[in-house]
Amino acid sequence: MDFSQEEENNNVSLIKFESMLKTNNVLFFDSNEFENIIHHYLNQGKVALAKKAIKLGLEQHPSSTNLKLFKVEIFVFENELAKANSLLNELYVLEPSNEEIYIQKANILSKEDKHEEAIDILNRALDLADDTSDLHSLIGMEYLFLDKFDMARDSFMRCLEANPDDYASLYNIIYCFDFLDKNNEAIEYLNIYLDKNPYCEVAWHQLGRQYFELKDYEKALSAYDFAIISDDTFIGAYLEKGKVLEKLKMYNEAIENYSITLSLEDPTSFALLRIGNCHEKLGNNDLAVHYYYKTVHEDPLLDKGWIAITKFYCKNKNYQKALYYINKAINIDGENVLYWKYYAKINHRLNFLEEAERGYKRALELGNYELETWLIRADILTQLGEPEAATFNLIQATEFYPENAEIEFRLAGLNFTLLEFEKATFHLKNAMRFDAEQVIILEELFPEVFESLLAKKIINL
Template sequence: MEFSQDRPNNNVSLNRFESMLKTNNVLFFDSEEFENIIHHYLNQGKVALAKKAIKLGLEQHPSSTNLKLFKVEVYVFENKLKEANQLLDALYVLEPSNEEVYIQKANILSKEDKHEDAIKVLKIALNFSEEVSEIHALIGMEYLLLDDFEKAKQSFMSCLEEQPEDYSSLYNIIYCFDFLNENEEAITFLNKYLNSNPYCEVAWHQLGKQYFSVKDYKKALSAFDFAIISDDRFIGAYLEKGKVLEKLKRYKEAIENYLLTLELDDPTSFALLRMGCCYEKLGQLDLAKQYYYKTVKEDPLLDKGWIAITKFYLKQHNYQKALYYINKAINIDAENVIYWKLYAQINQRLNFLEEAEKGYKKAIELGNYELNTWLSRTDILIQIGELDAASLNLIQATEFYPENAEIEFRLTGIYYKVLETEKGSYHLKNAMTFNKEFLFIIEELFPEVYHSITFQKALKKVQ
């Protein structure tokens, strides 16, 4: 039984127990009082006090199974699995039909990564439980840990059959559908569930998200409207409705929904950002700018906020301001690959080539292996005369794009430029084999090579 502050007797028990600890006077409590006290401390994360209550409880009630089960729970929390198992074995001999014994045993097996064994034990517990929904939920979690999303889904469905208002299981079911990319199946399931639970705002909200995923925006809008009818303070439904209205290009209505969320609760960076985007789409640039500023003020760590304000100034061709804000973003999070990519692009627009190259290099180091990143860095290195670094960069790129004409033509130009014609001819042959339409790269990046007699002779041989 969970300790409740609403029950005066429980408050009295807790106050008496804490008074006893301060005075060292031993007072008597019945076993149920100890259970409530222990449960309270465990829920509060006060394990040391819970252990004191278990110790005193067992001194006064040495045969209490429930108090011993709390002791097992603490052992498991402290990772003393051997002690927990020993105590559970003793309890099993005394009460082989106690479901909590099996639940705790399964908990230990789960901590030992023996999830299949934990499931077997939990299935035994089903035979002794009057409320099987909790056990079905535990089985579902074990299947999730095994990445068996189909069986996890079935377990949570069994749980929901027993407890239709168990929204935690409902969320887990949809999580499984999403992981299995079963949007249509999720929609069918949610519609069936809503036939029996027509005012469940959570189900309407989830149904709207599923319709959004399959781009059925009109049905998504209806689902979010029903979620709001079921609970007119459901902030998540207003936010999702705003997203749908944006997709339908109904930006003014989207803003109205985002504004409602600000009235219902503290502003969220997501709502502020979306409002900025909507105002920008409506051409109200001053308001867009205001909301982008509010976004980064509300959540300085939100990368989408900094990206939005940087791109805003990029679109206005205000590269200095764009550079200012992307530098602020990098100072906050220097490991954000998107920031470095934007940093490189802005510096390139400003013709700050060394800084642009630094940005592309950093992006690659952080795992941005897009072809465009490799090629952009290469072209800058060629411009600033760093041909060795350019060729090394391209050779690294071939590990990710082994048969790419754009890479091969650039290598061709570099090697012909440094008079390594044998290597140049090798890459020219590759490039022409992969896609000869990119030959213009040589003419654009290496015009002196393209018009040289040596290159033209080599080109005729492979055409």
């Protein structure tokens, strides 16, 4: 029976089954028909209909192992593992050489985080199976759960040997190589695979990725070209080729490749963003901002689009517009340190000190402990007339930078201002000991303190 004929028969069975459900007339189906109907509903995620089909199927074919295995699948899906196990044990007694029983048993063990036991069961099923590729794939997945990437890779390799067109296994093999930081071994493996499968665009694409990781951009470019020769509609290859061309500063050629993807399918925000970036590098500012706007129009939730526009306006010193767009980025991803740093710097440029301080404070809360962040926040708090808050901020900074003159000179100045002369003296002496040349900080930020007799005495010691 050819595929279309089989598909047509399945459709007829489905129509007949759904008509039976509406009329309550019980019609007869052979067990294969029931299996196809159940399989269809499970693929569609229609579990309730699949359960009805299993129930009616078992009423008409009470001894069908395959229908009972579907019942096991539903039990596992609904996390009724005890019921699933009990039914599997019954089936095992009846058909101890049915590999599907072992697969479902392994599935249950996997759900219970008993991955080693699941692997043992699947290895037993290997002895019974004619086609072992799916079993090797399942074993590979169990090894991934155990973080045994070498073993997982070897299982997926066996799977690919049995079925060279199984691209999911190919991806998993490369994933394992990547995780193990074995780019050269991955390249060697892909080249052997490509000797036997020279028109496999997926393998060429993966080979390009490996060369890109090793910064061998010429070879990466060549691999992506072969991927495109193998399939000239392969969008991933054009995108990756564009990234390589950007690295080689060949921006016009990169734009050309990104543009091809726009003609192959609906525009992707990634391609539009990269085109904008290339135009910016080429100094085509109007085109750059045009593509950035197209990016956020295509995907308003892409914070990278909003940040690209923010950076563009920052570079062109249009801080009012930059502020508008950084707020858009923060509304999408309020946990991004980089965005808060931009928010703080832009507000600082516009002399909105309270907002700038809020930005630096948020960056610190999110774990950005760069020295610059602590220092600028302290200086802004000082400008805002909050010396206590500035002091507390710098005391926190000393936990990360314990012997830093820039911090100590500021603490000295602030404590003089607060009339805490003992503390001021302590910090000023520390500062002079750590790096006396930085005394200019005191002169610039606290000129009155710098000119005071007490400070002069310590500085001239």
